[in-house]
Amino acid sequence: MLYQMVKFVAAPMAHVMWRPYISGGHHVPATGPAILAANHLAVIDSFLIPALLPRHVTFTAKSEYFSGNPVSQWFMRLGGSLPIDRESAGAAQAMLDSAAELLEGGELFGIHPEGTRSPDGRLYRGKVGVAWLALKTGAPVLPVALSGTENVLPLGAKVPRFTKIGIKIGAPMTFEGDYKNARDRRRVTDEIMVEIQKLSGQEYVPAYASSVKAGMS
Numbered sequence: 001m002l003y004q005m006v007k008f009v010a011a012p013m014a015h016v017m018w019r020p021y022i023s024g025g026h027h028v029p030a031t032g033p034a035i036l037a038a039n040h041l042a043v044i045d046s047f048l049i050p051a052l053l054p055r056h057v058t059f060t061a062k063s064e065y066f067s068g069n070p071v072s073q074w075f076m077r078l079g080g081s082l083p084i085d086r087e088s089a090g091a092a093q094a095m096l097d098s099a100a101e102l103l104e105g106g107e108l109f110g111i112h113p114e115g116t117r118s119p120d121g122r123l124y125r126g127k128v129g130v131a132w133l134a135l136k137t138g139a140p141v142l143p144v145a146l147s148g149t150e151n152v153l154p155l156g157a158k159v160p161r162f163t164k165i166g167i168k169i170g171a172p173m174t175f176e177g178d179y180k181n182a183r184d185r186r187r188v189t190d191e192i193m194v195e196i197q198k199l200s201g202q203e204y205v206p207a208y209a210s211s212v213k214a215g216m217s
Contacts, residue, residue, distance in 0.1 A: 014051050017162050018152060024169030027142055028053060033103040034172065037130050037192050038144035039123055039200050040112035040209075044152045044160070049110055049144065052167065058102055059110035060095055096129055103137040110144075113189060113196075114209050119216060121150065123193065123202035124209035131188035135179035140172035141192055145199035168199045 014020060028034065036049060036057060046059035099109045111133070113126030134141050148165040173195065177184030197204050205212070 033139040036110040041150040128185040131185040143170040143195035
């Protein structure tokens with residue numbers, strides 16, 4: 001109920017502030033599970049997709065978003081995101097287990113395979129959690145490309161800015177393989193990132209964004 005009340009307010013606000021262009025919305029199933037695998041340009045990404053799609057979407061978000069900038073805290077809590085401690089392998093697996101339960105219950109789950117925001121607007125190598133979910137649950141994966149969201153709440157900004165954003169949703173992808181097999185997980189993840197890149201038009205970097213950020217700091 002709280003989610004629907006928030007969405008009732010958030011969706012019109014998002015349309016006024018960011019004039020979203022959404023294509024491929026028909027790929028989102030009216031019922032049943034699906035994984036929305038999106039590129040990651042800004043904190044607000046995992047809020048916007050649930051706000052603008054008709055069905056409830058649960059996203060992951062790093063735990064820092066729930067304890068840092070009060071604006072990001074507000075967005076994450078309103079969006080019903082699942083917090084994840086990226087420094088803890090146990091916490092990451094617990095999040096994936098919770099996501100699998102949601103999918104097996106017929107829900108939509110959103111994830112940013114890059115694991116962190118792009119440091120420079122390019123698309124980085126995906127982490128294999130998305131493949132683990134797809135192979136374990138059999139849920140289809142919808143590649144999603146966001147654009148312009150990095151201008152909504154730039155690093156250091158306290159107040160969201162008026163701008164224009166885009167959301168492209170690709171056709172569902174299904175996979176065969178063993179979720180316990182590392183090669184299958186890597187193959188599936190790479191295939192998903194190829195489709196995200198086709199939608200977004202971003203330059204692809206075959207390295208993890210987290211490693212690039214560490215090198216920059």
